[in-house]
Amino acid sequence: MAIKKCPICGSKKLIRDYERGEIVCGDCGFVISEHIADSGPEWRAFDAEQKKNRARGGAPIKYMRPNKGLVTEIDQYNRDIRGAKISPKKQAQLHRIRKWHKRASISSSMERNLAIALGELQRVASYLGLDESTREAAALLYRKCVKQELIRGRLIESVVAAVIYAVCRIRGIPRTLDEISRVSGIEKKEIGRSYRFIRRELDLDVPLTDPTSYVPKFSAALKLSGKVQEKAIQILKKALRKGLISGRGPTGVAAAAVYIAAALVGERRTQKEVADVAGVTEVTIRNRYRELRKELKLKVDL
DNA sequence: AAGACGAAAGTGGTTGA
DNA sequence: TCAACAACTTTCGTCTT
Numbered sequence: 001m002a003i004k005k006c007p008i009c010g011s012k013k014l015i016r017d018y019e020r021g022e023i024v025c026g027d028c029g030f031v032i033s034e035h036i037a038d039s040g041p042e043w044r045a046f047d048a049e050q051k052k053n054r055a056r057g058g059a060p061i062k063y064m065r066p067n068k069g070l071v072t073e074i075d076q077y078n079r080d081i082r083g084a085k086i087s088p089k090k091q092a093q094l095h096r097i098r099k100w101h102k103r104a105s106i107s108s109s110m111e112r113n114l115a116i117a118l119g120e121l122q123r124v125a126s127y128l129g130l131d132e133s134t135r136e137a138a139a140l141l142y143r144k145c146v147k148q149e150l151i152r153g154r155l156i157e158s159v160v161a162a163v164i165y166a167v168c169r170i171r172g173i174p175r176t177l178d179e180i181s182r183v184s185g186i187e188k189k190e191i192g193r194s195y196r197f198i199r200r201e202l203d204l205d206v207p208l209t210d211p212t213s214y215v216p217k218f219s220a221a222l223k224l225s226g227k228v229q230e231k232a233i234q235i236l237k238k239a240l241r242k243g244l245i246s247g248r249g250p251t252g253v254a255a256a257a258v259y260i261a262a263a264l265v266g267e268r269r270t271q272k273e274v275a276d277v278a279g280v281t282e283v284t285i286r287n288r289y290r291e292l293r294k295e296l297k298l299k300v301d302l
Numbered sequence: 303a304a305g306a307c308g309a310a311a312g313t314g315g316t317t318g319a
Numbered sequence: 320t321c322a323a324c325a326a327c328t329t330t331c332g333t334c335t336t
Contacts, residue, residue, distance in 0.1 A: 148304075249326070270305065279326055286307065 110146055113156065115144055120160045120184075127183040128164070128175055138167040141202075146245070148217055158186045166198035168280050169206045174213040176251060178279055211245060212236050214254035221277040222269050225261055231261035235292065242295050248288065252280045256288030 006143050118139055125135045141163045145151060151159055161184040168175040181188045199206060212233045219229045235257045239245055245253055255278035271282040278285075 247325075250314080252327080259307095272305080282306085283308085283329080284327060287327085288307090 003231055007123070020075050073182075113146055113151060114143070117146075117156050117160050120157055121164065124160060124164055124180070124184050128168075128179065129174065130168070130175075134171060134173065135165055137171070138163050139165060141198075147200055148201060151196055154197075155186065155190070157184055158194045159204045160184070161186050161191045161196070162198055165191060165195050166199060166204060166206060169209060172205070172207075172210060172213050173293055174209075176279060188208070209250040211250040211254035211257065214251055216221050217256060218254060218258045218274070218277050222258070222262070222273060224258070224267055225265070228258065228261045228265050228267055231265055232257040235260060239292055239295070249280070249284070251282040252288050254278065254287050255280055259285055259289060262290060 051081050082232070091180050110119075121135065121138055121142065122193075125138065130138075138160075142160065145159055145163065161180050164184075165175070165177060165180050167173075168180075177188050177191060181191055184191070198204070213234070215232045219225075219232070236253065239253065239257070258278075259269065259271060259274045271285050275282045275285050
């Protein structure tokens with residue numbers, strides 16, 4: 001069912017944010033739906049060069065397919081294009097070609113690994129509501145891992161989860177290790193270990209998680225207005241300048257900011273409510289809240 | 303009765319020797 | 320590999336609304 005207008009303010013200006021898997025109201029900022037399926041094109045160019053290459057004719061190259069979407073097959077009937085029998089010499093040649101063709105593609109261990117991994121990746125990504133371009137980025141990263149032989153000794157599923165986590169961090173898509181752990185069925189510490197390993201080996205540049213990216217998510221779960229989100233982001237920006245973010249868990253900081261913002265705007269939520277959707281405890285919210293209040297000199301009457 | 307607050311002890315992960 | 324360490328959680332008693 002397609003969503004046509006915002007249930008809060010009735011506005012029809014809806015922004016579909018496929019990277020984050022959200023539909024957001026353009027007027028009040030309310031996050032109407034998370035985890036939407038991407039109905040846009042199945043690939044997105046990361047830069048002009050790729051756009052040019054991919055925009056050319058033919059099917060887009062898909063990293064999600066074990067053979068990148070390009071298929072050649074040599075059938076088993078020794079006939080030429082008109083159906084006539086082929087000479088024994090040619091037959092032998094064809095046999096050799098078939099053999100090597102198979103070895104070079106589906107039957108190589110790398111391709112077998114990829115076939116399993118990409119299926120798992122597809123499954124986890126869809127549970128997390130990640131759009132196609134993010135999935136492609138994850139698939140590409142996974143290919144790099146395979147190429148550098150980083151999988152050996154590790155569960156394929158754990159590397160898949162780690163790759164997804166890395167891509168989400170890089171793209172600023174708010175998905176916690178907890179969420180990924182839940183849908184992938186791999187323990188958090190296991191994912192974390194694989195994640196750190198591939199980050200080091202591939203020399204990935206992963207920025208710190210920006211707490212503001214969690215604000216829309218938490219606000220939506222708490223049914224808070226766009227005004228609260230605005231306020232919360234404003235608070236976080238100030239906190240960032242004061243150096244209150246570093247070293248702290250991003251979800252905790254974001255949760256505290258949302259909690260404060262809700263109180264300031266008059267849409268109060270209890271610490272427990274905020275804590276639950278953020279996946280932290282009330283104590284953590286209190287600690288962050290205390291720091292924020294002190295450093296930013298916010299007057300909050302509770 | 304429920305929520306807010308904070309102290310104290312416990313837990314799991316990181317880091318540096 | 321081990322110990323120190325910071326962030327966070329759990330638990331609990333007290334205060335406020």
